Amino acid sequence: MSEYKLPKVWSAADSNQGKFSGINQPTAGARFEQKLPVGEQPFQLYSLGTPNGVKATILLEELLAAGAAEAAYDLYQISIMDGDQFGSDFVKLNPNSKIPALLDQSGAEPIRVFESAHILLYLAEKFGQFIPAGPAERAEVLNWLFWQAGAAPFLGGGFGHFFHYAPEKMEYPINRFTMEVKRQLDLLDKELAAKPYIAGQDYSIADIAIWSWYGQLAEGRLYAGSAEFLDTASYKHLQAWVDKITARPAVQRGLKAEYKAIK
Ligand SMILES: N[C@@H](CCC(=O)N[C@@H](CS)C(=O)NCC(=O)O)C(=O)O
Numbered sequence: 001m002s003e004y005k006l007p008k009v010w011s012a013a014d015s016n017q018g019k020f021s022g023i024n025q026p027t028a029g030a031r032f033e034q035k036l037p038v039g040e041q042p043f044q045l046y047s048l049g050t051p052n053g054v055k056a057t058i059l060l061e062e063l064l065a066a067g068a069a070e071a072a073y074d075l076y077q078i079s080i081m082d083g084d085q086f087g088s089d090f091v092k093l094n095p096n097s098k099i100p101a102l103l104d105q106s107g108a109e110p111i112r113v114f115e116s117a118h119i120l121l122y123l124a125e126k127f128g129q130f131i132p133a134g135p136a137e138r139a140e141v142l143n144w145l146f147w148q149a150g151a152a153p154f155l156g157g158g159f160g161h162f163f164h165y166a167p168e169k170m171e172y173p174i175n176r177f178t179m180e181v182k183r184q185l186d187l188l189d190k191e192l193a194a195k196p197y198i199a200g201q202d203y204s205i206a207d208i209a210i211w212s213w214y215g216q217l218a219e220g221r222l223y224a225g226s227a228e229f230l231d232t233a234s235y236k237h238l239q240a241w242v243d244k245i246t247a248r249p250a251v252q253r254g255l256k257a258e259y260k261a262i263k
Pocket residue numbers: 023050051052053080085097098099100114115116117
């Protein structure tokens with residue numbers, strides 16, 4: 001590992017951001033003017049096929065498959081490596097400059113929705129599907145939905161970053177985040193030993209959120225070599241749940257959804 005001497009005050013100009021040098025800056029807000037197209041469908045989704053992005057397309061496809069024709073959507077590609085998330089119209093939709101961002105134009109006033117877990121909750125509540133009505137069952141879905149929002153950054157931003165993206169392989173952060181991700185996989189495996197879906201008897205937005213990260217990881221779709229490195233196949237109950245969700249036609253459609261260009 002190359003030696004790093006901690007400066008008294010950190011400076012962005014002296015920091016190596018590796019693959020993300022072109023987009024990472026220490027400030028928030030729009031960096032340039034960029035109009036986004038707005039289509040005719042009730043929902044406008046500005047996104048990309050990443051684990052956070054596919055949560056929204058999977059749920060919209062599930063809603064359409066369940067007969068909710070009003071869940072129709074236009075899907076636009078925000079190319080994050082080109083910095084589209086810092087364009088002025090996107091920042092109006094999500095000041096945090098991360099995909100996915102949703103615009104609901106089905107009502108009197110357009111409503112913006114950001115954070116992928118919130119998009120799932122917003123749509124599930126709006127259509128009364130994939131979230132149970134009973135308070136105990138609903139609380140359990142929210143427990144796991146919020147668990148995912150807190151846990152996945154350890155998988156993506158921690159493990160995935162140091163295992164796959166960092167310019168050099170560093171033992172300490174890889175050990176640190178592998179330990180945590182293995183603990184998370186064991187937690188999911190133990191939970192799924194006793195029930196068919198993560199929040200109980202029924203498929204819900206909690207399954208969609210968790211499958212998008214941990215399911216795709218177990219399928220070997222995230223970070224080349226990571227499923228073997230983490231020995232995901234040894235988590236048998238998790239693997240059976242992953243296979244069941246992967247087999248859903250709406251999940252497959254959500255993964256293959258076609259993005260329109262924004263420019
Ligand atoms: N907590 C957010 C995380 C979203 C997120 O990190 N999105 C990534 C792609 S998966 C992104 O837009 N990255 C662009 C950037 O960091 O500049 C959510 O769940 O929606």
